[in-house]
Amino acid sequence: MECVNCEREIADEARFCQYCGARQPTVQEEFTRAGHEVAEATVAVVQRIVESAKPVARNVARSAKPVAERVTKAGARAAEKAAKKTEPIVTEAARATKRAARKTARITTKAARRVKQAAKGK
Numbered sequence: 001m002e003c004v005n006c007e008r009e010i011a012d013e014a015r016f017c018q019y020c021g022a023r024q025p026t027v028q029e030e031f032t033r034a035g036h037e038v039a040e041a042t043v044a045v046v047q048r049i050v051e052s053a054k055p056v057a058r059n060v061a062r063s064a065k066p067v068a069e070r071v072t073k074a075g076a077r078a079a080e081k082a083a084k085k086t087e088p089i090v091t092e093a094a095r096a097t098k099r100a101a102r103k104t105a106r107i108t109t110k111a112a113r114r115v116k117q118a119a120k121g122k
């Protein structure tokens with residue numbers, strides 16, 4: 001293995017470097033350190049994800065607001081347009097209904113007169 005300090009090749013089981021005298025970490029210490037490194041790396045990755053998600057969330061919020069306003073305005077405009085388009089139809093329908101009612105009344109009156117005349121003629 002390599003000495004943790006001078007990086008020279010020393011015996012795998014050596015507890016101290018034979019060149020610089022640096023104490024070598026035990027297997028357990030290396031596991032612990034590796035565990036810490038993994039934990040730290042995981043935290044760093046999560047932090048980076050959170051950090052990169054923040055502006056995205058802000059952008060979404062920022063761009064969603066005018067979209068919502070636009071949708072509302074568009075909805076109001078569409079409703080107005082629909083009302084304007086329906087208005088003449090409603091007016092026309094009312095007029096047609098009136099015409100039809102008048103016609104029906106005339107026909108009914110005529111029919112009633114005919115019935116009366118027919119009754120007289122009997």
Ligand SMILES: [Zn+2]
Nearest residue numbers: 003006017020
């Ligand atoms: Zn060494």
